[in-house]
Amino acid sequence: MRPRLRVRLGRLELKNPVVTASGTFGFGREYADLVDLSRPGAVTVKSLTLAPRSGNPPPRTVETPAGMLNAIGLENPGVEWFLAEGLPFLRQRRVPVIASIAGETAAEYAALAAKLDRAPGLVALEVNLSCPNVARGGLAFGGDPVAAAEVTRAVREATGLPVIAKLSAQVTDIVAVARAVLEAGAEVLSLINTLPGMAVDVYRRRPVLGNVFGGLSGPAIRPVAVRAVWQVYAALRCPIIGMGGIMTAVDALEFVLAGARAVAVGTAHFVNPRAAEEVLDGIERYLVEQGVADFNDLVGAAHDGG
Amino acid sequence: MSAALLVEAVVLRTERVAPDHYRLVLHAPEVARAARPGQFVMVRCGSAWDPLLRRPFSVAGVDREAGAVTLLFRVVGRGTALLAGTVPGDALSLLGPLGRGFTLPQAAEAAAVIGGGMGLAPLLFLVEELLARGCRVRVLAGARSRQYLFVPEPAPGCEVLVATEDGSAGRPGPVTVLLPFVGPEVRRYYACGPREMLRAVAAELERRGLSGEVCLEERMACGVGACRGCVCRVRRGEGMAWAAVCAEGPVFPAGEVCWE
Ligand SMILES: Cc1cc2nc3c(=O)[nH]c(=O)nc-3n(C[C@H](O)[C@H](O)[C@H](O)COP(=O)(O)OP(=O)(O)OC[C@H]3O[C@@H](n4cnc5c(N)ncnc54)[C@H](O)[C@@H]3O)c2cc1C
Ligand SMILES: Cc1cc2nc3c(=O)[nH]c(=O)nc-3n(C[C@H](O)[C@H](O)[C@H](O)COP(=O)(O)O)c2cc1C
Ligand code: FES
Numbered sequence: 273m274r275p276r277l278r279v280r281l282g283r284l285e286l287k288n289p290v291v292t293a294s295g296t297f298g299f300g301r302e303y304a305d306l307v308d309l310s311r312p313g314a315v316t317v318k319s320l321t322l323a324p325r326s327g328n329p330p331p332r333t334v335e336t337p338a339g340m341l342n343a344i345g346l347e348n349p350g351v352e353w354f355l356a357e358g359l360p361f362l363r364q365r366r367v368p369v370i371a372s373i374a375g376e377t378a379a380e381y382a383a384l385a386a387k388l389d390r391a392p393g394l395v396a397l398e399v400n401l402s403c404p405n406v407a408r409g410g411l412a413f414g415g416d417p418v419a420a421a422e423v424t425r426a427v428r429e430a431t432g433l434p435v436i437a438k439l440s441a442q443v444t445d446i447v448a449v450a451r452a453v454l455e456a457g458a459e460v461l462s463l464i465n466t467l468p469g470m471a472v473d474v475y476r477r478r479p480v481l482g483n484v485f486g487g488l489s490g491p492a493i494r495p496v497a498v499r500a501v502w503q504v505y506a507a508l509r510c511p512i513i514g515m516g517g518i519m520t521a522v523d524a525l526e527f528v529l530a531g532a533r534a535v536a537v538g539t540a541h542f543v544n545p546r547a548a549e550e551v552l553d554g555i556e557r558y559l560v561e562q563g564v565a566d567f568n569d570l571v572g573a574a575h576d577g578g
Numbered sequence: 579m580s581a582a583l584l585v586e587a588v589v590l591r592t593e594r595v596a597p598d599h600y601r602l603v604l605h606a607p608e609v610a611r612a613a614r615p616g617q618f619v620m621v622r623c624g625s626a627w628d629p630l631l632r633r634p635f636s637v638a639g640v641d642r643e644a645g646a647v648t649l650l651f652r653v654v655g656r657g658t659a660l661l662a663g664t665v666p667g668d669a670l671s672l673l674g675p676l677g678r679g680f681t682l683p684q685a686a687e688a689a690a691v692i693g694g695g696m697g698l699a700p701l702l703f704l705v706e707e708l709l710a711r712g713c714r715v716r717v718l719a720g721a722r723s724r725q726y727l728f729v730p731e732p733a734p735g736c737e738v739l740v741a742t743e744d745g746s747a748g749r750p751g752p753v754t755v756l757l758p759f760v761g762p763e764v765r766r767y768y769a770c771g772p773r774e775m776l777r778a779v780a781a782e783l784e785r786r787g788l789s790g791e792v793c794l795e796e797r798m799a800c801g802v803g804a805c806r807g808c809v810c811r812v813r814r815g816e817g818m819a820w821a822a823v824c825a826e827g828p829v830f831p832a833g834e835v836c837w838e
Contacts, residue, residue, distance in 0.1 A: 332809065340631060
């Protein structure tokens, strides 16, 4: 018998626990030739802003040990484009879509949420409270429980869709931020966004990235991300989408056992466009091999008493 | 452009062609069939997570009958060092062909093909296709020194002029010293090489009323337009925009590129 993979995170129900991470899978269309878009539990699109954003000057990426830094600067074609073109493309292919949103004020987040509220094909909104690559918004909200809660509440009031709050691990007390956004109406937490970092070109004697700082992702950040999931789950037992350096099913299972009910595959897509699909297949194989009938039985199972 | 493929290629040959320079011939029949000059492939250079990302390389030639794809590269870091160490029979994951290649003329005409250093790699493939269409091709090739000059095989319809920085072959100096040899019969030009060289070539030839295409490079992560990491500044309509080199390029009309 095939194991059960369906998961429920608050009101968000996914046919399986593997989604794509925002910013690493474009709007799905970029990978449509290479990947079966109907496989992931959902596709999370690049963070959307009210107006199109042009992003940071290049270089925008650089490889680091077992990871990479990016400073894209939230370049995106804007929410109107998404509603007119990006979303219909995915909807035609019956892909459940999570829209990620980013703004510079709580009012901007609320306006985005209102615009997306009744868009067919959307299964949830992910509030990006943690982009390290923009001067205003982003981490400035995610680092402060009060500001993070204010943004979350504004989104909650503007939409009937399930709200996911995406947090950074670059905070003094991640549990405090997590608690604040849950109280403000988030049903799910995405943990974690990239970690702030930088690289210096010793021959040019200048920072490598045009933006100086960038966000670190990939296998290098996985232990930090697993720790964040563990701590938040231990304190709050809330639905979590775990991410950060997941390359294989084994990596994903670390997050699940630490408390994630779903996982997101990000940077791995650049290495292997079919990474999400392979992580999903690997999780299913693990369940069969280990004689586990329901994926949900693994969630948080590494904590004492499960 | 045809759809990108994700395939396991098998190394047929890894040949050292100059100090630190290698030719890698891969068995990848679908990619050989689909690739057009100017397009590139993203190669996984190892099997571990470090180095992590794929590395982009221009397709330097294809043999569609043999199902072979040729890459030409210089060892500059860990990824290229790993590729230089491959032996026949090794498997390499290949993503491609990617990007927009050169626009080939509809009719046989005269074209100038201008390359510096490793920029000659995609141009070798381009020259083959231009000749197959009956074009007359004048190649201007530049390199640091004669051993790093990668020029097309002699062929009817193809004339090669060379320049080297150290004067060991052809004219001394950068490839731009050869620009006066782009004659009045030439209808279009194609160029690839360091950004400074491309800027100088475009400035000179566009001033003479010639239009052409340039093949650009930028650091890449995804190679398919998903991450928006590889952008360059281009003119679009009245204004400027960031274009993804991997998906909207790597070949751009020279007049579109903002060189500052
Ligand atoms: C579309 C495209 C086509 C290319 N075609 C060829 C080719 O035909 N032959 C060839 O020899 N090289 C080509 N390059 C450059 C090649 O991709 C880099 O030399 C290679 O990625 C370096 O990898 P590494 O691990 O050896 O070096 P690293 O250790 O990663 O870096 C060494 C140096 O290479 C530069 N570099 C690193 N990554 C890239 C990148 N993605 N793009 C450009 N420069 C980079 C860095 O600035 C650094 O100075 C191409 C690049 C692009 C974008
Ligand atoms: C190139 C790039 C762009 C990203 N853009 C966004 C974004 O727009 N919004 C967002 O919430 N996260 C963004 N992220 C963060 C990822 O969604 C993910 O949280 C992070 O990369 C950790 O997972 P990974 O190591 O598997 O990539 C981006 C990551 C990368 C590498
Ligand atoms: S490398 Fe990702 S958009 Fe070009």
